Amino acid sequence: VDVDEEEARNQIWDQTSRDLMEDEEESEEEEQPLDSLMQIISKRQKKAKATDSSMSDDDEHDRLKSEEDEEGEESISSQITVDPEKEDDHTSKDEEDTVDFFSSHFDRIDLATLDSTKIQGLHSKILTSFEKQNLEHEDQVDILLSSILHKTLHGSSSSDQDSWSRICKSAFGTCRKVLIENWKSKSKFDALQNILYPSLSSYADLLVAHTSTKIRNLIPLHILNHVLTTRQRIQRNDKKISSGEEAGNHVECRDQGYTRPSVIVLLPTKGLCWNFVQTLRTLMGLQKQSNNEEHEQRFSEEYGPDSNEEDQPTRRKVVLNQKGKEWNEIFGDSVNSSDDFKIGISIAKVSGIKLYTNFFASDIIVASPIGLKILLEEENNTADFLSSVEICYVGRADILYMQNWDHVETVLAQLNSQPKSMQHTDFSRVRQYFLNGNACHWRQTIVESDFIDPAILATFKRHAKSIAGQVRMIQRTQPEDSTVMRVVIPTRQVFTKLECNSFAKQGESRMLYFEEKILPQLRNRAHALIYIPSYFDFVSVRNLLIKKELQFVSVTEYARTSEVSRGRARFIQGRKPIMLYTGRCHFFQRHHIKGAKHLVMLGLPEHSNFYPSIVNMLENESEDSTSCLALFTKYEGMALERIVGRQHSQRMLQAKKNTFLFVS
Secondary structure: OOHHHHHHHHHHHHHHHHHHHHHHHHOOOOOOHHHHHHHHHHHHHHHHHHOOOOOOOOHHHHHHOOOOOOOOOOOOOOOOOOOHHHHHHOOOHHHHHHOOOOHHHOOOOOHHHOOHHHHHHHHHHHHHHHHHOOOOHHHHHHHHHHHHHHHHHOOOOHHHHHHHHHHHHHHHOOOOHHHHHHHHHHOOOOHHHHHHHHHHHOOOEEEEOOOOHHHHHHHHHHHHHHHHHHHHHHHHHHHHHHHHHHOOOOOOOOOEOOOOOOEEEEOOOHHHHHHHHHHHHHHHOOOOOOOOHHHHHHHHHHHOOOOOHHHOOHHHHHHHHHHOHHHHHHHOOOOOOOOOOEEEEEEEOOOEEEEOOOHHHOOEEEEOHHHHHHHHHOOOOOOHHHOOOOEEEEOOHHHHHHHHHHHHHHHHHHOOOOOOOOOOOOHHHEOHHHHOOOHHHHOEEEEEOOOOOHHHHHHHHHHOOOOOOEEEEOOOOOHHHOHHHHOOOOOEEEEEEOOOOOHHHHHHHHHHHHHHHHHHHHOOOOOEEEEEOOHHHHHHHHHHHHHOOOOEEEEOOOOOHHHHHHHHHHHHHOOOOEEEEEHHHHHHHOOOOOOOOEEEEOOOOOOOOHHHHHHOOOOOOOOOOOEEEEEEOHHHHHHHHHHHOHHHHHHHHHOOOOEEEEEO
16 A cells, blocks of 8 residues: 555544544434444445545445345345345445445345344443544554454343344345355354354454354355355356447456455365365255265365274274364364365356366365465466455464464465466456555455464454454453363462563573573472473573483474383483473374473463363372472463463563462
């Protein structure tokens, strides 16, 4: 975005705050809460669109507005109310041009059927919280929508939830008919989905710190609706162009990007890719797997589950059960845990889903970050197939973070770049914002993660640039729900806050404290387990122990199975007094380390459930025979909150003292 456009957008954000205050004063005479909220956001979007004078007239509305498959279709559901007058109003081309991202998916709401008193309280709470805060322009819509999420999901009344259920149904009514029928036959919207789907269908950037089957079904619904609507629009324009040529008239339809792929899905394993494709098939209502039996058999062999699970030895089953249900769903023997894959998928209403299509002939590309990175690094390969991405879905970002987050950054940096080859491009139909190099501002970025880490949040802020705004849903952990409550052995858990003034110098602060305070005590203690979340810190600790000539064993994600078994045996027997255990090794292997009596955490684990599982490994002979020490800095506030709860974490981060004790 050039400087002039950036200044214009800043003025728009400032004006938004004044519009909110003026609207609140005018609402005393005659109030329509939801309608006024939509109008305020609509004003911002209309002005934002005016900053690009070369933007084509109806590109964005045609891309986002979900239309019916054929003219004269009957009403999809009796629960969805459609106002005939509003339908007629939106047939005007001039009005279609001004419909913005957010309100375009709520134009089917009949405000006359909504009880305004039910949503009055929610609306006033939003405006009050919005007005009281000193907001920067780039965070206004984010805070507004986050307030809606927080108020509705936490302590909201049934009337609030009912109001958002109506909004969700109205947004859901713009989906393709086949998706609506198949969705209703399988599931219903719950409270969380009622909140997320309107924001999702508005094409706002979305960061969800929650993983569940409900969310993993909701996002494919949105993706399929986008692809089917896009393909239907292109096919209809093909007929218009063909008819115009026969009549000797020139018809201009800008409805495409440089290349066909409009959706990129990043997933960590082939097993999760298999589940994603099965969800697409369910939503499409496909009775058979694929029209191409050869591709279907290949997909089952390369991505499908292992059918020999019943032949496992009894001891192996016991070991797998100890690792937990969550681990088995991702890395178990019955699923494909390979992290190197990429597959193209084309969607058609008649033929259904086609697998293993060429990327330039695909609608959806499902791949792992490492798989795409290897492909892009190969000779003569370019990122042209990523030049026209309109939806980027990063699924299970918490797993991708444990693999290698740099690969995700590499792929996201390649999105919507100008193509080097034009052999797959019809410039007469390319949307204007692609030609202007502004495609990243019209792309929706969806990140789903089990937790929020500073690296994930920074990536989202860096690459989520949609003019529809941002929605971030972050879980707040109450003390009674914190994982420190799951420690069952009697031990004193000491949390020590390290002084650190730079995020990049956290490793140096930990190493300095470890060498000066902890290492002298370890010389006189045996059976000491040192948990190290970062592999870089592990290398530093390992080199320090070698320099000090201390006996130790290490269990890492890169060690061979024989090395791990030999090291664990020596640690249990006491032949090696110290064991170094990395966080990524615990994530991928979930070893149960025996023989540990003293635990030192050189940093807080990103996954909060790791804390109780590791502490519970200590030999619980008595409270005095074990010890537990966890180091943290002020930059680990998110991880600390998940372990001890929000109230305790805030007090620990703001307190002047540096040592805190929890007793189980």
